[in-house]
Amino acid sequence: MLYTNLHHIESLDEHKKVLAENENVMVICGRMGPMCIPVYGIAEELEDVYPHVKFCDFEFDNPAADVIRALPEVQGFMGIPFTIYYKNGKVVKATSSIQSKAEVTAILDAEFGKK
Amino acid sequence: MTGEAHFDTIVLGGGPAGLTAAIYLARAKLKTLVINEGTVGGQMILTHEIANYPGVEKTSGYALSMTMKKQAESFGAEVLANKTVLSVDIEGDVKKVILEGDVTYTAKSIIVAPGGRSRTLGVPGEDALKGKGISYCATCDGDFFTDKEIIVVGGGNSALEEAVSLTKYAKRVTVVHKLDHFEAHKHAVEEAKGHPRVDFMMESVITEFHGNDRLESVDIKDLHTGNTLNRKIDGVFVFIGYVPNTESFKGMLDLNQAGEIMVTEGMATNIPGVFAAGDSTAKRFRQITTAVADGTIAALSAAEYVERSH
Ligand SMILES: Cc1cc2nc3c(=O)[nH]c(=O)nc-3n(C[C@H](O)[C@H](O)[C@H](O)COP(=O)(O)OP(=O)(O)OC[C@H]3O[C@@H](n4cnc5c(N)ncnc54)[C@H](O)[C@@H]3O)c2cc1C
Numbered sequence: 312m313l314y315t316n317l318h319h320i321e322s323l324d325e326h327k328k329v330l331a332e333n334e335n336v337m338v339i340c341g342r343m344g345p346m347c348i349p350v351y352g353i354a355e356e357l358e359d360v361y362p363h364v365k366f367c368d369f370e371f372d373n374p375a376a377d378v379i380r381a382l383p384e385v386q387g388f389m390g391i392p393f394t395i396y397y398k399n400g401k402v403v404k405a406t407s408s409i410q411s412k413a414e415v416t417a418i419l420d421a422e423f424g425k426k
Numbered sequence: 427m428t429g430e431a432h433f434d435t436i437v438l439g440g441g442p443a444g445l446t447a448a449i450y451l452a453r454a455k456l457k458t459l460v461i462n463e464g465t466v467g468g469q470m471i472l473t474h475e476i477a478n479y480p481g482v483e484k485t486s487g488y489a490l491s492m493t494m495k496k497q498a499e500s501f502g503a504e505v506l507a508n509k510t511v512l513s514v515d516i517e518g519d520v521k522k523v524i525l526e527g528d529v530t531y532t533a534k535s536i537i538v539a540p541g542g543r544s545r546t547l548g549v550p551g552e553d554a555l556k557g558k559g560i561s562y563c564a565t566c567d568g569d570f571f572t573d574k575e576i577i578v579v580g581g582g583n584s585a586l587e588e589a590v591s592l593t594k595y596a597k598r599v600t601v602v603h604k605l606d607h608f609e610a611h612k613h614a615v616e617e618a619k620g621h622p623r624v625d626f627m628m629e630s631v632i633t634e635f636h637g638n639d640r641l642e643s644v645d646i647k648d649l650h651t652g653n654t655l656n657r658k659i660d661g662v663f664v665f666i667g668y669v670p671n672t673e674s675f676k677g678m679l680d681l682n683q684a685g686e687i688m689v690t691e692g693m694a695t696n697i698p699g700v701f702a703a704g705d706s707t708a709k710r711f712r713q714i715t716t717a718v719a720d721g722t723i724a725a726l727s728a729a730e731y732v733e734r735s736h
Binding site: 314342343344345346347348349352353355356386387388389390391406407408409412 | 464465466467471472473474486487488507508509510556557558559560561562563565566567570571639640641661
């Protein structure tokens with residue numbers, strides 16, 4: 312269980328539904344650990360600033376999170392969280408490990424634009 | 427998002443020092459705002475388990491952070507997190523903090539508690555390969571390195587303790603340290619030196635990381651001979667100490683050579699109405715307990731200052 316205020320994805324169906332219903336999606340796949348908590352915090356803060364983006368988390372150790380762990384884009388990743396940015400259901404960017412607010416906003420602006 | 431609001435005291439930093447200051451200020455009925463650039467809790471959230479905070483047998487850094495925040499808010503403090511501070515003007519009677527989005531906050535007094543952050547190596551390839559073989563957290567990422575060969579950079583307690591703990595996963599751990607001796611407790615040195623799968627490269631530094639999608643090798647320079655060798659490696663964990671987050675106060679606050687804020691016994695800085703607390707101040711021991719003690723003193727001093735300025 313991730314203690315965040317983000318939308319939790321807990322199953323494959325939910326993951327599919329979120330991607331089908333939202334053009335722009337950011338999924339942070341991690342644990343309640345030191346490198347992950349700051350990224351959840353940044354996403355929570357940015358939810359109001361980027362209303363056209365759906366911000367979600369997904370517990371790394373949930374078997375359903377294989378849908379993230381098996382992505383070709385993350386095969387070189389060796390640090391959690393794996394953060395995936397989807398546009399129209401397709402991965403447009405993925406990052407590994409802790410990110411700063413500036414790094415996250417730069418990706419959101421580049422991939423999804425500002426509102 | 428524009429606006430302006432006035433407070434008795436603004437606390438810059440929401441780690442244990444800043445949150446403790448906010449608890450004391452708000453409880454004394456001072457209108458208090460905490461502005462934190464990162465996630466509330468500061469370095470506490472980098473800690474999986476805290477076992478040396480008196481009165482709490484064992485907790486996670488995250489849980490302790492949330493409790494301190496809740497406590498501060500329950501007394502009426504406002505806590506803003508993940509904000510970008512654009513500028514601070516703390517020299518006059520009215521202190522001013524401007525945030526991204528053109529939001530201006532003013533106050534009669536300021537407590538500066540920006541803490542510190544882990545030092546990075548700052549060598550080519552480090553940024554690009556972060557999370558792709560370079561890590562700063564053994565507990566978070568250790569399991570990605572099962573049966574792999576890794577390097578731990580550093581010669582302090584964290585580096586040596588993590589080197590030993592990473593042998594749970596890695597088949598071989600090499601500690602790379604720039605000095606010819608360690609700066610760690612005797613037991614940590616003995617444990618690392620006695621471990622059959624930990625070896626050492628002393629007086630050596632990493633000068634470059636190589637790899638595309640993941641870390642492949644590092645250049646290591648022998649400071650004694652000046653020779654550089656390239657070594658294939660699966661992972662590098664960096665534990666090389668700490669830098670105070672005081673860059674934005676340079677030229678305003680008196681800082682020592684290490685960039686730490688100089689304070690009096692009452693945590694006052696060189697500027698009237700500006701107090702400082704926690705890891706960013708010049709002191710020898712940096713712990714949660716010392717940060718909360720500093721935060722308490724800074725808050726009581728700031729409350730006195732606000733009272734006098736009425
Ligand atoms: C991995 C690790 C494990 C540790 N384990 C323990 C332990 O078990 N027990 C223990 O007692 N101590 C431990 N410590 C030390 C302890 O966490 C620190 O001493 C303590 O957190 C310092 O508190 P602080 O409030 O001064 O600063 P910090 O905790 O660093 O908090 C400062 C906050 O201010 C924010 N900030 C920075 N600049 C600004 C600015 N200009 N404006 C506004 N906000 C700003 C930062 O983002 C941060 O959130 C550990 C530290 C680390 C790194």
